[in-house]
Amino acid sequence: MNFSLDDDHLALKQSAAVFLDKEIVLDALLKPGASVAQANYRGNWKKIAAMGWTGIAVPESYDGLGLSCVDLAMVLGEMGRTLAPSPFLGNLIGTWALLKFGTDKQRQRILPAVAAGTARLALAVSDAAGDVDDHSPEVSAQPSAGGFSLKGTRAFAIDAADADWLIVDAHNAQTGRRGFFLVDAKSGGLDIDVVNWRDLTRQVCDVRLNGCACEEMAPFTPTDWAWVQDRILFALAAECAAGTQQILSMTAEYAKERVAFGKSIGSYQAIKHSLADMLGQAECANVAVLYAAWALSEEAPQASLAAAMAKAFAGDAYVECTHRSIQIFGAIGFTWEMKNHLYLKRAHANAELFGNSRVHRSRVIDFAQQAAA
C-alpha cells in the first residue's frame, strides 16, 4: 500500500509541465471572435510529436512508449492544466479502441505509424444525443465487395477531422450485432464537419458516412468496450482534475492581488471560504483520478467503479470551480480576453462528453452493489 506518487511520476509530470508551459500559448484564443482555427492545433501537435507523446499508450511491441495509466495521468493532467489544443486526446482514445478492437493485422499496420507520429486515430462512437453506451442503429454496416460499407452519422467525435484512421461504431447488418469498423480517412463517402464547439481548445466533429468503405474489426464484446470506455472516462477526468487545480491556483493568486476597500479581496471570508471549498473539490478530484489511474494500470476489479467515480466527481468539480472562479474574478472574469472562460467551456464540455455525471453516478451505484453482493 502506497498512495503517494513516486519520484518517477513526479519527474514525468514536472517535465511535461515545463514543456507545455513553454510551448502552449493561448493568446490567439483570447481575442474576441477567435475560433478553434486559431488554437494552433496542428502546430502544437508537431511539438507534442517531437516529445514522443504520439505513441504514449502504444505498447512497446508496436514501437510505442507503452506507458501505464498512472504515467498517463501525469501527462494528461498537464495537457488539461494548460488546455493544450491538439489531437492528443482523440488520438489517444483511437489508440485504445484499436488496441482492443483492432485485428492483429490492423494493429501491426497502424500502431507503429501512430507511435512514429505519421498517423493519427479517432473514435466515432456517439449518437446524436451523446449516448455511447447503448448500441444505437444510427450507423449501419452493410457487407460489400471486399469488406463493409457504412451509412449514417456519428456525432461528437473528438479530433476526427485530423485523423488518418477512424474507428466507427456501427450496427453490423450481416450479424445483427454491434461492431467497430476501421475507416481510412481518404475513403470516398466520408464527410467530417468540425462543429462550432464552445470549447475552443478542442476539435469536435460530426462524421457522416455515405456508403463509405471500411474494414471489419475484431468482434465487439462488452468487456472490451468497458476497457476502452473506462480509459476514456479516466482521461477526461484527469483533464478535469488538473484543470480544477489550475483554476484554483489562478483564482487564489488573483484574490491575493486584487484590492478592494483597502485590502486584498482574499482577506474577506466570503472569498476565502469559496476558495477553501474549491480546494476541497480539487483534492478529491485529484485523488479520484489517481485511484482510477492505478485501478486501470493494474486492471483491478474496481477499475470501472473508479473510472466512473472520477468522471462524475471531477467533471462536476471542474464545472463548479470554473464558475466560482469567474465570480471571484468579478466582471473581468466574464470577458473573452481572460482565460477563465476557456476553462469554463472545457469544464462544461468535458462534463457532457461520454456521459454526464448523473449517468456515471448511476453506474457507480450498480458497481458498488455488485461489489457488495
Added chain:
Amino acid sequence: MDFRLPAENDPRRAAVRKWLSEHPKPSGRQLAEAGYTVPHWPKPWGVAAEPELQFIIDEEMGRASVMPPNLINPVAINNCAQTLLTHGTDAQRERFLMPALACEEIWCMLFSEPAGGSDLAALRTTAKRDGDHYVVKGQKIWTSLAHKAQIGVLIARTDTAAPKHAGLSAFLMDMKSLGVTVRPIIDLSGHENEYNEVFLDDVRIPADRLLGKEGEGWRIATSQLQTERVALSKPGAIWGAGPSARDLVNGLAVSGHLSDPVVRDEAAKIFIEGELLRLLAYRALSDRMNARPAGPEGAIRKMLAAPHGQHIVEMAKKVQGPRGMIAGEQPFPSQVGSGKGMFADWDYAFWFSPAVTLGVGTQEILKNIVAERTLGLPRENDPTAKLPWIEINRAKSA
C-alpha cells in the same frame, strides 16, 4: 504507487489476530499493555507502529468487534495524553499515562468558555499561584465527558498582563477537587451529558500538576487539537463513529429506495464523497510513510468529512418521510449499520449532526485555516492579539 491495502495474509495481521484470539474480550488495560491503544506511540505505551501497522491494528480490532479505546477515552487517547510524552514530567507520566490509556481514568478537555469558543485564546478562567498550589476561578462549557471524567486538562490564564496567547498555562486537574461543579447541557438531540458546563470556584490544584511551563498553555492546547490518529478515521456520521456512506447505500438498497432516480443520484454523490475521503486519508498515511511533508491535510479532511457525515444522515432521514420525525425511528433494518451502541443509531446521528460542523473547530474557522495555510491567503486580523489581556477586557467593559 499502489492502492492495495495490506493483504489478508500479511504476517503483521497474523500477529494481531493471534493476540486477539488469546484475548477474546480484551480489557482496556490489556489493550494498553499490549500497546494496541496507542500503537503509534513509542514503547512501552505503544509499539512504535508505522502507519500501515496502525491501519492493520485498527482493522483487525474492528473485525473482532473490540470497542476502540479512543472512543471510550477520546480526550486522553486522541488529544491530550500525547502531550504528556513531550511536555510532562517523569512523575506525571508515571501517575497519569497508564490509567488513561487503560481507560481506567477518563479525561475531559477544559478549553472552551462561554465567552470564547472559536477565539479560544480569549478565555477568562484564571489560575493564580498560591504557595504550592494554583487557585482556579472561572467557567468552562461544551466539555464532553466532564460528568465521567477523573482528570480534566485545563487551560487557564496565569498571567493577565501578557497578550492573550502568551498568558495561558495547562494543568492536569482532578475533577473531584473541591469547587468543581459539573452541570449537564441537554443538547437538541435530547441527550444529556454529551456536553457539560463546568464551574470552577477557587479550585486548588497542586503546582506539580502544571503541564509544561507557565505560559506554554496555548502551544500545548493547539498541539492537542492536532489529532494524529484522526488520519485513520473512517468517513461517516458523528465524526466517523456513526453510519457510513456504504451503510447508507446498503440501507437504501434494502429499503428499495434506490429505484427512485433522484434518491439514487443523491446517494451516489454521497457514496463517492465517502470513497474519496477514505482515499484522502490513506494518501495522508502514505505521505507520512514516505516522509513527505505533511500539509494541513487534517484540516482539509475535517472540512470535507464533517458535512459528509451530515449528508449521510440527512439522506437517510429524508427517505423516511414523516415516520422519521418519530423519536428513535430507524430508516433501515438495523443490520446495515456498522457502528456500535449509540453510534449505530441513525436517528441519534441525525439529530446530533449539527454538532459536527461546530465541535473541534467550526466549519468557518476550518475554512479560514485551509485558505490561509494552504492557499496562502491573508490571515485574519485579530486587533486584540498583541494587547495585554487585561486591557482587552478593560476596553470591553468601558
